Amino acid sequence: MADPATVPLTGWGRTAPTPATVVPVRGPEDAGTALAARTQRGLVARGLARSYNDAAQNAGGLVLDMTAADRVLDVDLAGAEIEVEAGISLDRLMNLFVPMGLFVPVTPGTRYVTVGGAIAADIHGKNHHVAGTFSQHVAWLDLLTADGQVRRIGPDRDPDLFWATAGGMGLTGVILRVRLRMTPIETSRLLVDTDRTPDLDSLMTLLTETDHLYDYSVAWIDCVATGARMGRSVLTRGRFARRDELTEKQRADPLRYSGAVRLSTPGVFPSGLLNQATVAAFNEVWYRKSPRHKRDQLQTIGAFFHPLDGVGNWNRVYGPRGFVQYQFVVPHGGEDAMRRALIRISSSGHASFLAVLKRFGEGNPGMLSFPVSGWTLALDIPVVEGLAGLLDELDELVVGAGGRVYLAKDPRVRPDLFGQMYPRLESFRDVRRRVDPEGVFTSDLARRLSL
Amino acid sequence: MIDALGSIGSLLLVGGTSDIAVATARRYLAERPLRVVVAARDTPRRAAVADELRGAGGQVEVVDFDADDPASPAGAVAAATANGDIDVAVVAFGQLGDAARLRTDSVAAAHLAQVNFVAAVAVGTELAGRMRTQGHGVIVALSSVAGERVRKTNYVYGSTKAGMDAFYSGLGDSLAGSGVSVLVVRPGFVRSKMTEGMPDAPLATTPEVVAEAIVAGVRARRHTIWVPGALRWVMTGLRHTPRAIFRRLSF
Numbered sequence: 001m002a003d004p005a006t007v008p009l010t011g012w013g014r015t016a017p018t019p020a021t022v023v024p025v026r027g028p029e030d031a032g033t034a035l036a037a038r039t040q041r042g043l044v045a046r047g048l049a050r051s052y053n054d055a056a057q058n059a060g061g062l063v064l065d066m067t068a069a070d071r072v073l074d075v076d077l078a079g080a081e082i083e084v085e086a087g088i089s090l091d092r093l094m095n096l097f098v099p100m101g102l103f104v105p106v107t108p109g110t111r112y113v114t115v116g117g118a119i120a121a122d123i124h125g126k127n128h129h130v131a132g133t134f135s136q137h138v139a140w141l142d143l144l145t146a147d148g149q150v151r152r153i154g155p156d157r158d159p160d161l162f163w164a165t166a167g168g169m170g171l172t173g174v175i176l177r178v179r180l181r182m183t184p185i186e187t188s189r190l191l192v193d194t195d196r197t198p199d200l201d202s203l204m205t206l207l208t209e210t211d212h213l214y215d216y217s218v219a220w221i222d223c224v225a226t227g228a229r230m231g232r233s234v235l236t237r238g239r240f241a242r243r244d245e246l247t248e249k250q251r252a253d254p255l256r257y258s259g260a261v262r263l264s265t266p267g268v269f270p271s272g273l274l275n276q277a278t279v280a281a282f283n284e285v286w287y288r289k290s291p292r293h294k295r296d297q298l299q300t301i302g303a304f305f306h307p308l309d310g311v312g313n314w315n316r317v318y319g320p321r322g323f324v325q326y327q328f329v330v331p332h333g334g335e336d337a338m339r340r341a342l343i344r345i346s347s348s349g350h351a352s353f354l355a356v357l358k359r360f361g362e363g364n365p366g367m368l369s370f371p372v373s374g375w376t377l378a379l380d381i382p383v384v385e386g387l388a389g390l391l392d393e394l395d396e397l398v399v400g401a402g403g404r405v406y407l408a409k410d411p412r413v414r415p416d417l418f419g420q421m422y423p424r425l426e427s428f429r430d431v432r433r434r435v436d437p438e439g440v441f442t443s444d445l446a447r448r449l450s451l
Numbered sequence: 452m453i454d455a456l457g458s459i460g461s462l463l464l465v466g467g468t469s470d471i472a473v474a475t476a477r478r479y480l481a482e483r484p485l486r487v488v489v490a491a492r493d494t495p496r497r498a499a500v501a502d503e504l505r506g507a508g509g510q511v512e513v514v515d516f517d518a519d520d521p522a523s524p525a526g527a528v529a530a531a532t533a534n535g536d537i538d539v540a541v542v543a544f545g546q547l548g549d550a551a552r553l554r555t556d557s558v559a560a561a562h563l564a565q566v567n568f569v570a571a572v573a574v575g576t577e578l579a580g581r582m583r584t585q586g587h588g589v590i591v592a593l594s595s596v597a598g599e600r601v602r603k604t605n606y607v608y609g610s611t612k613a614g615m616d617a618f619y620s621g622l623g624d625s626l627a628g629s630g631v632s633v634l635v636v637r638p639g640f641v642r643s644k645m646t647e648g649m650p651d652a653p654l655a656t657t658p659e660v661v662a663e664a665i666v667a668g669v670r671a672r673r674h675t676i677w678v679p680g681a682l683r684w685v686m687t688g689l690r691h692t693p694r695a696i697f698r699r700l701s702f
C-alpha cells in the first residue's frame with residue numbers, strides 16, 4: 001500500500017469539498033489492507049470522480065483511489081466477454097477493444113469513468129431504451145465486503161447483493177474485478193440521423209413513435225427558450241454502421257479508433273464564465289446551425305458519444321461556486337410534470353447550458369438504480385442564490401409524478417423526499433445490514449441521505 | 452453533511468433554550484426536516500422547546516448541558532454526537548448578569564466569566580475536536596458587539612464576550628484546511644429573554660432576524676457577521692473612537 005495523503009476532495013460539480021485520506025489501490029491486497037486500516041469514519045471507493053456530487057467523498061475517513069487497479073485479466077473475443085479490474089476506464093477499454101470489434105455495452109456522455117463507477121452508479125447511455133443499464137451487461141463481479149471476504153456475485157449469484165451493489169454507490173463494498181459482456185461492432189462509425197423539433201410536444205411524439213428504430217438516441221434541448229419555442233431540441237439518433245455502409249476510404253480500416261474529438265455540431269463553445277446572455281446566445285446559434293433533418297451521416301464514436309470530452313475542464317466555466325447537475329426521470333404519464341418542470345426552469349432565469357432529454361426503456365431490479373421507463377431530463381445549473389428552493393420545488397413536482405432524481409448527480413435532495421423516490425430503499429438497507437452491519441462502507445452521500 | 456447548496460441535516464444547539472438558538476432551529480426546519488439536538492439544563496422550558504421543534508418537523512434529541520459544571524462540555528458534546536455527525540453547532544448559552552451587582556460582587560463576576568467565557572472555551576474545544584474527526588461541520592458562536600468595544604456600563608459582560616469572540620475567531624483560523632469552520636456572530640441588541648424588560652437600544656433586532664443571518668452566513672461560508680449588518684460599520688467607527696471620548700458616550 002503506497003503512502004496515503006489527506007486532501008480535500010470534490011466531485012465533478014466542484015461543490016462541498018471535504019478532506020479524506022486517499023489510499024491508492026493497485027489490486028485486491030491494497031483494498032484489503034485499507035479495509036483493515038480503517039477508522040470509525042469508514043471508507044469508500046473512488047473512480048475517476050465523474051459523479052457530480054459527494055458520492056466518492058468520505059469526510060475524515062478513507063477514500064480508495066481505484067484508478068491504478070486497471071488491468072485486463074481475460075478476453076474472450078468470440079464470446080464478446082472481457083474480465084477487467086474495476087479501476088479501468090471506459091476510455092482505455094475503447095482504445096483496446098474497438099479495434100478488435102468490441103464496444104462497451106453502455107457509455108455515458110464521458111468516457112472518463114471507471115467500470116467500478118459505472119456499476120456503482122448503474123449508469124445509462126443513449127441506448128437505454130434497448131440495452132438497459134451498464135450493470136445489466138455484467139456477468140459477475142468480485143466484491144470485497146466489510147468482513148474482508150471477496151464474494152463473486154451476479155444476477156444469478158446472491159442477486160440481492162448484486163442488485164444492491166449495482167446502483168449502490170460503493171456502499172456495499174469495493175468492486176474489484178468484473179466480467180463484462182461487450183457489444184460486437186463491425187465498424188467504429190455510427191450512422192446518424194438528426195431531426196430538429198420546434199417544441200417539447202413534437203419532440204416527445206417523435207420519440208414515442210420512432211425511437212425503437214434506433215439503437216442510440218438522445219435529444220439536446222434548449223432550456224432557455226420560453227413560450228412557443230419552449231423545449232425546442234435537436235434529436236440525434238443512430239446505430240453502428242455495417243462495413244458496407246462506410247466510404248471506400250474508411251473501409252480500409254473499418255475499426256480505426258481515436259478518442260480525439262473535434263467539436264463539430266455547436267461550432268461555438270462559450271469561453272470564460274457562463275451567464276444567461278452567453279448561454280442564450282450559444283443555444284440560439286447551436287439550434288440554428290443544426291440541420292432540420294439529416295439522414296445517414298457517418299460519425300465517429302467520440303463525436304457521437306462524447307462531444308464534451310473534447311473540451312477539457314469545462315466544469316470550470318461555471319465559476320468558483322461550482323454547479324449542480326439536476327437530472328430526474330418521470331414515468332410515462334408524467335409528461336405534464338416534465339412540461340411544468342421545463343417551464344419552471346426556463347422561466348427561473350438561472351443560466352443553464354444545453355440540457356439532455358431521453359426516453360428510458362424498462363427499469364431493472366437495482367434497488368437504487370435510477371432509470372425507470374419514462375422521460376429523463378438532465379441539465380447543469382450554476383450555484384446561485386435561491387437555487388436550493390427552486391430545486392426543492394422541482395423535486396416535489398417529480399415525486400408527485402412518481403419520479404426520482406439520479407444519485408450520481410444529486411448533491412442536495414431532501415432526505416425525506418429521497419425515500420419517497422426510491423421505494424426499494426428499505427431492501428437496500430436490509431442488504432447493507434446483512435453484509436455491513438457496522439456501516440464500515442460510508443460516504444458523504446451516505447451520511448447526507450442516511451442511506 | 453452540509454450539502455452543495457448549504458442545506459443541513461443535523462443541528463446542535465448548546466444552550467438549546469436560547470431564543471436565538473430556537474429561532475435558528477425553526478428557520479432551518481422551515482426549509483426541510485432535520486435532526487436537532489437540544490443541549491441545555493433540565494428545565495420545563497427545555498421540554499417545551501423540544502416539543503415545539505418536534506412539532507416543526509425536527510427529529511429532536513435532548514442532552515444535559517450546564518455551563519456551571521466543568522465536566523459538562525465534554526459530556527454534552529459526546530452525547531450529542533453519539534447518534535451521528537453534527538453539521539452545524541450553535542453555541543448560544545450565556546447570561547447578561549446584573550451590571551450593578553457585577554461591579555462589586557467578585558463571585559458573581561467570576562461566575563459570569565465561567566458561564567460566558569470559560570464554559571464557551573471548553574465547549575468550543577470539544578466541538579472542534581469532534582468536528583476535526585468528522586472532517587466537516589460549522590461552529591456558530593454567539594458573540595456580541597458588546598465584546599467588540601467594551602463599554603463602562605456593562606464591562607464585565609462585555610469582557611466575557613470579548614474573550615469568547617477572540618477564542619472562536621482564533622479557533623476558526625486554526626481549523627483552516629480541516630473541513631471545519633467557525634462563524635462568529637455579533638448581534639447588537641436582540642429582544643429575547645435575556646433583554647426582557649429593557650428599553651430597546653438603537654438598531655434593536657429580533658431572534659428571527661439573527662436566525663436568518665446565521666443561516667445565510669453558514670450558506671455563504673462566512674467567518675464573521677454582524678446583525679443587523681449595519682452594525683459592522685458602526686462598530687468600526689466605535690473601535691477607532693479615542694478612549695477619552697468613548698468613555699463619555701452615554702451607553
Ligand SMILES: Cc1cc2nc3c(=O)[nH]c(=O)nc-3n(C[C@H](O)[C@H](O)[C@H](O)COP(=O)(O)OP(=O)(O)OC[C@H]3O[C@@H](n4cnc5c(N)ncnc54)[C@H](O)[C@@H]3O)c2cc1C
Pocket residue numbers: 012044045046047048049050051052055056066086087107108109110112113114115116117118120121122123124125168169170171173174175176308408409
Ligand atoms: C460529462 C459527464 C457526462 C455523464 N454522462 C452520464 C450519462 O450519460 N449517463 C450516466 O448514467 N451517467 C453519466 N455521468 C455520470 C457518471 O457516469 C457516473 O457518475 C459514474 O459513476 C462516474 O464513474 P467514476 O469512475 O468517475 O466514479 P466516481 O465518480 O469516482 O464514483 C462514483 C460512485 O461509484 C463508486 N465507485 C467507484 N469505483 C468503485 C469500485 N471499484 N467499487 C465500488 N464502488 C465504486 C463510488 O464510491 C461512488 O459512489 C456523466 C458524468 C459526466 C462528468
Ligand SMILES: NC(=O)c1ccc[n+]([C@@H]2O[C@H](COP(=O)([O-])OP(=O)(O)OC[C@H]3O[C@@H](n4cnc5c(N)ncnc54)[C@H](OP(=O)(O)O)[C@@H]3O)[C@@H](O)[C@H]2O)c1
Pocket residue numbers: 466467468469470471472491492494496497516517518519542543544545546566593594595596637638639640641642643644645646
Ligand atoms: N439578547 C441580546 O441582546 C444578545 C445580544 C448579543 C449577543 N447575545 C448572545 O446570544 C446568546 C443567546 O442569547 P439569547 O438572546 O437567545 O438569550 P436567552 O434566550 O436568554 O438565551 C440564553 C440561554 O443561555 C442559557 N444559560 C444561561 N446560563 C446557563 C448555564 N449556566 N448553563 C447552561 N445554559 C445556560 C439559558 O438557558 P436556561 O434555559 O437553562 O436558563 C438561556 O436559554 C448569548 O450568548 C448572548 O450573550 C445576545
